[in-house]
Amino acid sequence: MSEPSNQVKGWCPGALRPMRSGDGLIVRVRLTGGELAPERAAALAEAARRFGNSLIDLTSRANLQMRGVRDETLQPLLDRLAELGLLDASAAAEQVRNVIASPLAGLDPSAPVDVQPLIRALELRLIGNDRFHSLPAKFGFLLDGGGVLSLDGVEADIALRAEDDAHFRLEAGGEALGRVRVEEALEAALSVAERFLALRQPDERRMRDVVGRIPLPSPGGIGTSKRKCLGSTRSVGVGWEAEGVEVPTPPRPSADPPPPGEGKDQSRLAGPHAAGFFTAAAPFGRLDAHQLEGLAGVAARHGATLRLTPWRSILLAPLAVDVTPEVSSLGLVVDPGDPRLAIAACPGSPSCLSGEAPAQADAGRLAPVLAGFVERGASVHVSGCAKGCARRTPASITLVGQGGRYGIAFDADSKAPSETEPMSLGELTAFLAKRLAEKSFKSSEQR
Numbered sequence: 001m002s003e004p005s006n007q008v009k010g011w012c013p014g015a016l017r018p019m020r021s022g023d024g025l026i027v028r029v030r031l032t033g034g035e036l037a038p039e040r041a042a043a044l045a046e047a048a049r050r051f052g053n054s055l056i057d058l059t060s061r062a063n064l065q066m067r068g069v070r071d072e073t074l075q076p077l078l079d080r081l082a083e084l085g086l087l088d089a090s091a092a093a094e095q096v097r098n099v100i101a102s103p104l105a106g107l108d109p110s111a112p113v114d115v116q117p118l119i120r121a122l123e124l125r126l127i128g129n130d131r132f133h134s135l136p137a138k139f140g141f142l143l144d145g146g147g148v149l150s151l152d153g154v155e156a157d158i159a160l161r162a163e164d165d166a167h168f169r170l171e172a173g174g175e176a177l178g179r180v181r182v183e184e185a186l187e188a189a190l191s192v193a194e195r196f197l198a199l200r201q202p203d204e205r206r207m208r209d210v211v212g213r214i215p216l217p218s219p220g221g222i223g224t225s226k227r228k229c230l231g232s233t234r235s236v237g238v239g240w241e242a243e244g245v246e247v248p249t250p251p252r253p254s255a256d257p258p259p260p261g262e263g264k265d266q267s268r269l270a271g272p273h274a275a276g277f278f279t280a281a282a283p284f285g286r287l288d289a290h291q292l293e294g295l296a297g298v299a300a301r302h303g304a305t306l307r308l309t310p311w312r313s314i315l316l317a318p319l320a321v322d323v324t325p326e327v328s329s330l331g332l333v334v335d336p337g338d339p340r341l342a343i344a345a346c347p348g349s350p351s352c353l354s355g356e357a358p359a360q361a362d363a364g365r366l367a368p369v370l371a372g373f374v375e376r377g378a379s380v381h382v383s384g385c386a387k388g389c390a391r392r393t394p395a396s397i398t399l400v401g402q403g404g405r406y407g408i409a410f411d412a413d414s415k416a417p418s419e420t421e422p423m424s425l426g427e428l429t430a431f432l433a434k435r436l437a438e439k440s441f442k443s444s445e446q447r
C-alpha cells in the first residue's frame with residue numbers, strides 16, 4: 001500500500017491524500033455508487049469517533065469525509081479502512097474513481113437502465129489505465145439510470161443518462177453528444193475522456209473547457225454529423241448516434257446540484273417516499289458518528305441498505321415501513337419543508353482555516369428567520385468567506401463572513417460586494433426580520 005501523503009492537496013482530499021483543515025485532517029472515503037452496508041456504516045461511525053472528531057461531512061459526490069483526524073491517528077484509520085475494504089491501492093487510483101451514480105441503482109424497478117454493473121466496471125477501467133490517472137482531480141463521471149431518483153441537474157464532466165432501456169444520452173461538459181447503446185456506453189464515455197486528455201491545455205481542468213473543440217472520432221473512423229447540443233448545433237462523431245435519432249435538448253445543468261426533485265416531488269428531499277425508500281437529510285451535509293451509527297441501526301433493523309446521494313443526504317432502501325420516528329430521534333431532517341434544506345452553508349470557522357465566521361453553525365441559528373424567505377422561494381447561501389465553497393452560483397440571499405460578522409448581498413454570489421456594512425448575528429437577525437416584515441423582499445426566483 002502506498003504511504004499516505006499527509007499534505008494539503010487542493011480541493012479533493014482522499015484517504016491516502018488527506019487535506020489539512022482548521023480542525024485537523026479531512027479524510028474522504030470514496031464509496032462505490034455511494035453504497036454503504038449497515039455494518040460498514042457502523043464501522044465508519046466508530047472510526048470517525050475513535051480516529052477523528054466524530055464529525056462526518058457528506059459530499060456532493062456522494063462520498064463521506066471524516067473530520068478532525070490527527071497526525072497520530074491517520075495511519076490507524078487507514079489500517080481500519082483497509083480492513084473494511086475501503087482503501088485504494090494508491091492515491092492515484094483513489095482520485096480517478098470519481099463517479100456519481102443513481103442512488104437507487106439496482107433497487108429501482110422503474111429505472112430504464114440498471115447502472116449498478118457499470119459503476120464498478122467504470123471505476124476499474126479508470127484505475128486500470130494509467131493514462132486516466134492524469135485526469136484533473138475534480139474531473140468526474142456520472143451514470144444516471146433514470147427512474148424515481150434521476151440525476152437531472154447534477155453535472156459531471158462526462159455523463160451517461162438513460163433515455164430508454166437500450167440507450168443513454170452521452171454528455172460532455174453539459175453538452176449532449178448523442179445516443180449510445182447501453183452495451184457500448186462505457187467505451188464511449190472513456191473515449192470522450194481520452195479526447196479530453198488529448199485536447200486539453202495545462203490550465204484546462206474541466207470538460208466544459210474543451211468540449212467546444214471536439215469532434216469525436218467514430219468507432220469506425222473519423223466522421224462528423226450535425227448534432228443539437230443544448231440549443232446549439234455542433235459537429236460530433238457519427239459513431240455516438242448509430243441509429244440516426246435526433247438528440248433531445250436537455251435542460252442546461254446548473255453549476256450546483258439542485259435538491260432532488262426540485263420543482264417536482266419534494267418528498268424526495270427528506271422523509272419517506274412511496275417508492276419504498278427514506279431520505280435522511282443532514283443539515284448542511286454534516287452529521288456525527290452517533291447519527292451515522294443510528295442510521296446504520298435503523299437500516300439493519302429493517303433489512304435496508306444505505307446509499308449516499310449527491311444531495312448530501314442518506315437513503316435507506318428498500319423499506320416497507322415508515323422509519324420517520326426512528327430517524328427523527330437522531331436529529332436528522334425528515335421534513336422536506338425544513339428551511340435548512342434550502343440553505344447552502346460551508347463549514348466556516350473554526351473547521352476551515354480560511355473561515356471568517358462559523359457559517360454552518362450560524363446558518364442553523366439564522367434558519368428560523370431565513371425560513372420566511374425560503375417560504376417565498378428564496379435560496380440562501382451562508383459562506384464563511386468570499387470563496388463560496390458551498391455554492392458557486394448566485395443565491396437570493398448571500399451572507400459572507402467578514403471578520404466574525406457578515407456582509408449581505410441579494411441575487412448575488414459570494415464574491416459580489418456586500419450591500420451593507422458587516423453585521424453581527426443579532427444585527428443580521430433584526431435586519432432580515434425587518435426586511436421580511438416590510439414585504440419588500442422578492443427573490444429572483446419569483447420574478
Ligand code: SF4
Nearest residue numbers: 346352355384388389
Ligand atoms: S467558503 Fe471559505 S470558509 Fe467556507 S469552506 Fe470555503 S474556504 Fe472555508
